[in-house]
Amino acid sequence: MKISLGADHGAYELKEAVKKHLDEKGIEYVDFGCFSKESVDYPKFAFLAANAVAKGECDYGILCCTTGLGVSMAANKVKGIRAAVCTNEKLAEMTRRHNNANVICMGQSVVSQELAMKMIDIFLSTGFDGGRHERRVSLLTDIENGKDIG
Numbered sequence: 001m002k003i004s005l006g007a008d009h010g011a012y013e014l015k016e017a018v019k020k021h022l023d024e025k026g027i028e029y030v031d032f033g034c035f036s037k038e039s040v041d042y043p044k045f046a047f048l049a050a051n052a053v054a055k056g057e058c059d060y061g062i063l064c065c066t067t068g069l070g071v072s073m074a075a076n077k078v079k080g081i082r083a084a085v086c087t088n089e090k091l092a093e094m095t096r097r098h099n100n101a102n103v104i105c106m107g108q109s110v111v112s113q114e115l116a117m118k119m120i121d122i123f124l125s126t127g128f129d130g131g132r133h134e135r136r137v138s139l140l141t142d143i144e145n146g147k148d149i150g
C-alpha cells in the first residue's frame with residue numbers, strides 16, 4: 001500500500017507526525033509537501049497528493065490543513081477523488097464503508113495527533129461495503145462527469 005501525503009503550513013506538524021506513524025507501521029508514502037511552516041496555499045499540495053491517487057500512483061491520500069476543509073475542497077475537484085473530512089473514528093470507518101473514500105482529510109486545529117493516527121489506522125484498514133453503496137458511489141461519478149442525475 002502506498003499513501004500520498006499533502007498539507008499546508010497549518011498542518012505541517014501533523015503531516016510530520018503522520019509520516020512517523022506510517023514509518024512505524026512500515027507503510028510506504030510519498031510526501032508532496034509542504035516542507036516547512038512557511039505560509040503556502042493549500043490547494044497546490046492537496047492537488048498534488050490527490051492527483052497521485054487519481055492517477056493510481058498511490059492507493060490512498062492523507063491531507064491536512066488547519067481545519068481539513070480547504071484540502072478536502074481542493075481534493076474533491078480532482079476527478080476520481082472522494083475526499084472526506086474526518087473528525088472522529090466513526091466517520092473514518094463509515095466514509096470507507098459507504099463512500100469508498102480514497103482520501104482522508106483532517107485539521108491540525110481540530111483533532112489531536114492521537115485521534116488523527118487512530119482515524120488513519122481505521123481508514124486504511126476498512127473496506128468498501130459495496131452492494132447498494134456501489135450504486136450511490138457510481139452516481140457521484142456521474143455527477144463528476146456532468147451527468148444530470150436529478
Ligand code: RB5
Nearest residue numbers: 010065066067068069070
Ligand atoms: C490557512 O490559514 C488555513 O486557511 C488552511 O490551513 C485551511 O484550514 C483552509 O481551509
